[in-house]
Every structure is written in structure tokens, then in C-alpha cells.
Amino acid sequence: MYFSGFAALLFSGAATAVAHAEQAKRDASQPYFDIYQGPNEQDSIINDPSTQLDFTLSGGEAFPNPYMSDRLGTTGPLLISSTNLIESLAHFVRERVPERTVHAKGAGAHGWFEVTTPVAANYSMAKVFSEVGKRTPVTARFSTIAGNLGNADSVRDLRGLAFKLRTEDGILDWPFLNHPVFWLRDPAKFPHFIRSQKRNPQTGLSDHNNFWDYLSANNESTYQLMRTMSDLGTPYGFRHMNGFSGNTFRAVKADGSWVYIKTTAMTDQGVMNNTNDEAIVQAGVNPDFGVQDLYEAIAAGNYPSWTIYWQTMTPQQAENYKYNVLDLTKEWLVEDVPLQEIGRITLVQNPTNHFAEVEQIGFDPANMPYGLEPSEDPTLQARLFAYADAQRYRTGVNGRQLPVNCPLNPVANFLRDGAMNFNNQGKRPNFWSQQDLLPLAPRPYNDDNHTIWTGGAVKYLSTPTELDFDLPRIFWNGLSERDQNNLIYNIVSHLGQTTDMAIRIKQCKIFQHVNETFGQAIAMGVNVTL
Numbered sequence: 001m002y003f004s005g006f007a008a009l010l011f012s013g014a015a016t017a018v019a020h021a022e023q024a025k026r027d028a029s030q031p032y033f034d035i036y037q038g039p040n041e042q043d044s045i046i047n048d049p050s051t052q053l054d055f056t057l058s059g060g061e062a063f064p065n066p067y068m069s070d071r072l073g074t075t076g077p078l079l080i081s082s083t084n085l086i087e088s089l090a091h092f093v094r095e096r097v098p099e100r101t102v103h104a105k106g107a108g109a110h111g112w113f114e115v116t117t118p119v120a121a122n123y124s125m126a127k128v129f130s131e132v133g134k135r136t137p138v139t140a141r142f143s144t145i146a147g148n149l150g151n152a153d154s155v156r157d158l159r160g161l162a163f164k165l166r167t168e169d170g171i172l173d174w175p176f177l178n179h180p181v182f183w184l185r186d187p188a189k190f191p192h193f194i195r196s197q198k199r200n201p202q203t204g205l206s207d208h209n210n211f212w213d214y215l216s217a218n219n220e221s222t223y224q225l226m227r228t229m230s231d232l233g234t235p236y237g238f239r240h241m242n243g244f245s246g247n248t249f250r251a252v253k254a255d256g257s258w259v260y261i262k263t264t265a266m267t268d269q270g271v272m273n274n275t276n277d278e279a280i281v282q283a284g285v286n287p288d289f290g291v292q293d294l295y296e297a298i299a300a301g302n303y304p305s306w307t308i309y310w311q312t313m314t315p316q317q318a319e320n321y322k323y324n325v326l327d328l329t330k331e332w333l334v335e336d337v338p339l340q341e342i343g344r345i346t347l348v349q350n351p352t353n354h355f356a357e358v359e360q361i362g363f364d365p366a367n368m369p370y371g372l373e374p375s376e377d378p379t380l381q382a383r384l385f386a387y388a389d390a391q392r393y394r395t396g397v398n399g400r401q402l403p404v405n406c407p408l409n410p411v412a413n414f415l416r417d418g419a420m421n422f423n424n425q426g427k428r429p430n431f432w433s434q435q436d437l438l439p440l441a442p443r444p445y446n447d448d449n450h451t452i453w454t455g456g457a458v459k460y461l462s463t464p465t466e467l468d469f470d471l472p473r474i475f476w477n478g479l480s481e482r483d484q485n486n487l488i489y490n491i492v493s494h495l496g497q498t499t500d501m502a503i504r505i506k507q508c509k510i511f512q513h514v515n516e517t518f519g520q521a522i523a524m525g526v527n528v529t530l
Contacts, residue, residue, distance in 0.1 A: 039422065047352065058087060097359065098394050099149050102194055103160045106143035107153075107238055107291040108358035109298055111347035113138050113165050113308070120342040123259055123312060124251035125444060126371030128167040129342065137166045138345055139404060141361055142238035142294065145177075146197040152283035153290035154274060156233040156490070161243035161265060161306075162363045163345060166408045169369035175387065176243035176265060178235060179228070180331040181471070183221040186462050187382030193218075208497040216506040219464035220329045222514065223471040229494065230479070230487045234279035237293035239304040240272035247365070247380035248325050250373040251312070256445035260313040260325055260375060262332055264339060265306040276490045298350050305346040309339040323467070326377040331471060361404045362391030370444050376451060396420050412438055472514045488518070492525030504528050 034040075045053065057063050063084050070079040078085065112135040113128070115121075120129035128136050143160040144153050158177050165172040183193055196214035200207040215221050227233070235241040243265035252258040274282060282289050297304060311332050313325060321337075323330035351357035366374070366384040374380055391399050397418040399405060416430045429436050479487065491511070498504055508528045512519025523530045 057084060058091075100143075100394065101390070102145050103141075103143040103162075104149040105147055105151050105153050105291075106141050106160070106358060107294045108139060108141040108351055108354075108361065109294060109347040110137070110139050110349040110351070110357075111303070111345060112136060113163070113343055113345050115343045116307075117341050117343070119340045120251070120310060123253065123261070123310070124371040125254040126167070126172075126251075126369050127169055128165060128172060128369065129371075137408070138347075139164045139357065139361060140345065140347055141358060141363070142290065146194065150287075152287035153238075154234065154279045154282040154287070156228065156276070156279065156494070158228060158233075159235055159238065159241055161238075161241070163265075164361065164363060164405075167369055168409055170409055171364075171367040171405075171407050172369055172372070173363045173365060173367040174243075174245065174263060174265075175363045175365055175383075176263070177246055178241040178243055179224060179232070180244040180246060180262075180264070181224050181227075182246055182328045182379065183215075183224045184218065185220060185327045185329050185379060186460075187379045189218065190379075190382070193221075208494065209500050209503060212495060212498045212503045212507055213500070216503050216510065219510060220462070220468045222468065222510060223329060223331075223475060226472050226475055226487065226514075229490045230483060231273040231275060231490075233490070234274040234276065235290075236272035236274055237290040239269045239294055239297060240267055242266050242271065243306065246328055247377045247383070248375040249368075249380075250375055251310070252371055252373055252445055252447070254444060256447065258315075258373070260315070260318050262311045262337075264309045264311070265345065266309065266339075268305040268307055268344075275486060276493060294347075295350055298347060303346055303348045305344055307341060308343045308345060310342050311337040311339060313337060323470075326375060328377060328379045329468065333474075356402075357404050360395055360399070360402050362388075362395060362399055364388040364391070373447065398422075469514055476515050476518055484518075488521045488525065491522050495522065496526045498526075501528070505530075 055063060055066055066084065066088075069082040069085040071077060071082075072079065080086075114136075115129055115132050115134045118132060120126075121131070128134070141160070141162045143162075144151065144155065145158045145160060147155060147157060158179060161176040161178060163174040163176070165174070184190060193214055196210045199205060200210065215225055245263040248260050248262055250258045251261045286292065294304070311334070313321065313332070318325040321332075323332075325332070364384075364387045365380065366388060368374070374384060391405075395402060398421045400407075401421065401423050412425065412428070414430055414432065416424055428438070432438060476484070476487075495504060495507060504526050505528050508519055508523040508526065508530055510519075511522050512530055520530060
């Protein structure tokens with residue numbers, strides 16, 4: 001009797017369970033739960049004022065007061081159950097991503113790139129240039145280079161101007177500098193050069209000896225040095241400076257024909273620079289002047305813009321040009337290679353959150369859609385690796401999923417998992433599966449013979465030559481008397497802080513080789529006899 005009653009109960013429960021299971025059946029093609037519902041909800045309130053929300057912990061749980069902790073009575077010790085306190089302190093010591101080794105101090109804004117002429121479309125099949133009037137969303141970041149995040153942005157230094165174009169064919173990154181050349185053409189020198197401007201490993205202080213020690217041993221840096229020591233080295237904020245790709249790229253047409261290109265961004269606000277003394281005062285009065293000036297100009301509706309130009313050379317023209325077109329220390333003089341307007345970048349929107357939109361943004365010169373290709377410029381080749389790798393270190397292997405870095409067109413590949421992955425491409429295979437085959441876009445042109453090289457692999461280091469003094473002489477002779485005097489004054493002020501007389505003498509001799517009057521004036525200023 002007992003068994004039969006238990007059996008009846010058992011089978012009655014089983015029948016109920018089966019009935020519930022039948023009710024729970026659903027169309028498997030429709031997801032029961034969308035894992036992006038939570039992120040979408042957070043996105044929906046991102047611009048809501050605090051007054052419309054209630055304080056919660058990071059898991060969404062309500063909590064009575066952000067200052068509260070759990071403790072024994074009013075005078076006893078705190079308890080491990082103080083979730084709010086533990087969460088707050090744990091996040092506090094982890095809320096910084098690693099500072100950029102270079103380009104740490106910066107400002108940013110959003111806007112668009114607009115095609116203004118058919119020039120680029122005549123040289124490149126990239127759709128971003130396809131028609132006059134076409135606009136592409138852009139985020140820009142401006143920065144100093146050598147200093148730390150807390151340094152003044154008016155100090156003597158190069159500046160970075162980087163533009164992220166979100167084209168229909170993927171990201172196009174333009175990482176520019178405010179000079180058309182750079183300090184070196186051998187990329188292995190780059191860490192040494194940057195470290196020469198960092199703090200002395202023993203004293204923790206800035207060390208002028210180290211900076212001038214490097215420069216006096218690398219004559220190919222002389223042109224960049226003179227530009228940086230002129231008033232061009234202390235721009236008036238970020239809006240009044242030009243930008244240059246420096247490196248040489250290729251623009252490719254649909255038929256596979258190509259030209260070498262360099263890209264220039266000319267400020268429409270006009271170039272403005274501080275003198276050395278003005279820059280020092282500005283650094284003391286407002287070390288964030290460049291950041292503030294850009295933000296306030298956009299907030300006031302005074303939208304800054306840069307007209308974009310290309311310089312182009314056929315392979316034959318490049319072979320016959322007086323400078324090596326793959327040498328980053330050499331400029332393509334505009335009288336030899338004219339500027340051709342292709343478009344304009346206009347910035348109209350300030351960031352809503354500086355960290356999310358300026359600190360987390362990452363640039364990579366390897367980001368180019370079809371129609372644009374790298375050249376064999378050795379410094380560019382090194383940058384094609386180093387830029388992306390720097391961001392992998394800073395924001396992680398999935399940093400390109402961050403909203404500010406994310407492309408607007410679909411991404412489909414086999415890169416999966418890793419820390420902070422919030423778009424893992426669903427159930428698609430993580431290898432090139434023949435069962436769910438990922439199609440390949442047609443290769444638009446054949447680039448097998450874009451370059452043909454002869455010779456074997458060698459260990460190479462360039463050697464300075466007399467040609468390295470050509471551009472410094474052109475620069476010196478092109479300066480007004482006032483600008484020449486400012487250049488001498490600026491160098492004397494900086495080189496004069498070097499305590500090693502051997503370095504002073506060596507550098508003065510380099511300047512003397514550029515121009516006798518120039519070298520003697522600096523030598524006199526730093527108490528050196530040549």
C-alpha cells in the first residue's frame with residue numbers, strides 16, 4: 001500500500017515535470033537571453049544626469065551610501081563584509097592603464113574627414129576618397145611626445161596629431177607629427193633616443209647631458225634638432241600646428257598601378273608658436289593649456305580644421321629624387337613635389353569621457369583599407385609592429401573592441417578569447433572551418449610585383465653623409481633674422497645646461513658645419529672655443 005502510494009506520487013511528479021518541460025520548450029533559433037542586454041542597458045543611460053539615477057555597486061545592487069562601511073558597533077573594527085569599501089579600494093588602485101611611453105599627455109575630439117577634391121580618387125581606389133563631399137567619422141588625438149602624462153603640454157617637444165578615420169572598409173589611422181621629418185632613420189635607435197629624454201636612472205631627474213650626448217653622436221638628427229629648437233618646437237596649443245605623415249606610403253589604383261605618397265595636414269587656424277620664454281611662462285601658469293584651448297574652442301563652436309594634402313611620386317621619380325624617399329630624416333620639398341589637396345578634417349565634438357575617448361584610443365599605421373599600402377621605409381616597417389603592440393600592452397589584446405577603437409563595418413576573423421573580450425564573435429568557428437566557411441573578399445589588385453629587390457639579408461646601419469646637412473642649411477637660410485636669433489637663443493639655453501664640455505664642443509662643431517656664423521654664435525653662447 002505504501003509502495004503503491006509512493007509510486008503514484010512519484011509518477012505524478014514525473015508527469016508534472018514532463019508537462020513543465022513541454023511548456024518550457026522554445027524555438028531554438030530565438031535566444032532566450034541576450035548577453036548584450038546588460039551592456040546595452042548601460043549604454044542607454046551613459047549620458048543621463050546623476051540626478052535621474054540611484055547609487056549602486058558595480059553589480060547593480062542598491063547600496064545606501066557610497067561612504068558607508070560595515071563595522072562592529074560604532075567604534076569597532078571594519079568587517080570583510082564591507083563590499084562597498086573593498087570594491088572601491090580595489091578598483092581605485094587598478095583604475096589606470098599603463099601610461100604611454102611616448103605621446104602620454106594628450107587631448108582629443110571627434111569630427112569628420114570630408115573629401116574636397118577628386119585628387120585622392122585619381123591615385124587610390126580606397127572608397128573613403130571615392131567622391132567629393134563624402135564624409136567619414138574621425139576621432140583625433142593631439143599630444144606631446146617625450147614627457148609624462150602630468151607634464152606641461154607647452155614644453156619644447158615634438159607634437160603628435162593622430163586621426164582615426166572609420167571608413168566603410170575598416171579603420172584608417174593617420175598618426176602624424178608636427179614636423180615632416182624625424183630624428184632617425186634606423187628604427188633600432190628609437191628606444192635609445194627616447195630614453196635620452198627620460199629621467200636619469202640614478203638621480204630621477206631630467207638630464208640634458210643624455211639628450212645632447214645622443215644627438216652629438218647622430219648627425220642625421222641635425223635637421224629635426226634645428227626645427228625642434230626653433231619656435232616650431234613650442235607650438236601655441238594643439239590647434240595651430242601642421243601635421244605630417246613623415247613616412248612614405250603607397251596609393252594604389254584598381255588596376256594595381258601605384259605612386260608613393262606623403263600626407264600633410266595644414267592647420268586652417270594658421271600656425272602660431274610660443275617663444276622659448278613664452279612657453280616657459282605658459283607651462284607654469286597653465287600646464288594644460290593645449291588641452292583646455294582645444295576643448296574650449298570646440299565648446300564655443302569655434303571648430304578647428306586641417307586641410308589634408310598629398311605629395312605624390314611615381315617609382316621612377318622616386319629613383320631620381322635627390323633624397324632617398326624611404327629616409328624619414330628627409331623632407332620632400334614642396335617646390336620639388338607640390339602639395340595636392342584631397343580633403344579636410346573638422347572637429348566638432350568634445351569627448352563625453354576623456355578616459356574612454358582619449359586615453360583608451362589607440363592608433364596603428366598598419367590600419368589601412370585597400371587602396372593604401374605601406375612602403376619599405378624601415379622606420380615605417382618598425383611602426384607597423386610597434387604601434388599595435390604598444391596598445392596590446394596598454395589596453396589588452398582586445399583593445400580594438402573598445403568603442404573608440406571599434407570599426408563601423410563588420411569584423412569577422414579567428415581572433416578569440418583573451419582578457420576583457422566582450423564580442424567573441426558568437427558561435428562562429430574559431431578556425432577556418434569548411435563546415436561554416438567564412439568567405440574571402442576578392443583581392444582587388446595584384447601587388448606581387450609592387451617592389452622587386454635584389455641582394456641578400458644583411459645587418460644594416462646607415463652612415464651619416466654630407467647630404468644630411470643639406471636640409472639643415474636650407475632651413476637656416478630660410479629663417480628670418482628674428483627666427484635665426486631665436487633659434488640660437490633656444491639652443492644656447494638648452495645646450496648650456498649640459499655639464500659635459502666634450503658634448504658641448506662636439507655639438508657646436510656640428511652646428512658650425514651647417515653654417516659658420518650659426519656655429520660660432522652658439523659656441524660663444526655656451527662658452528666653447530672652436
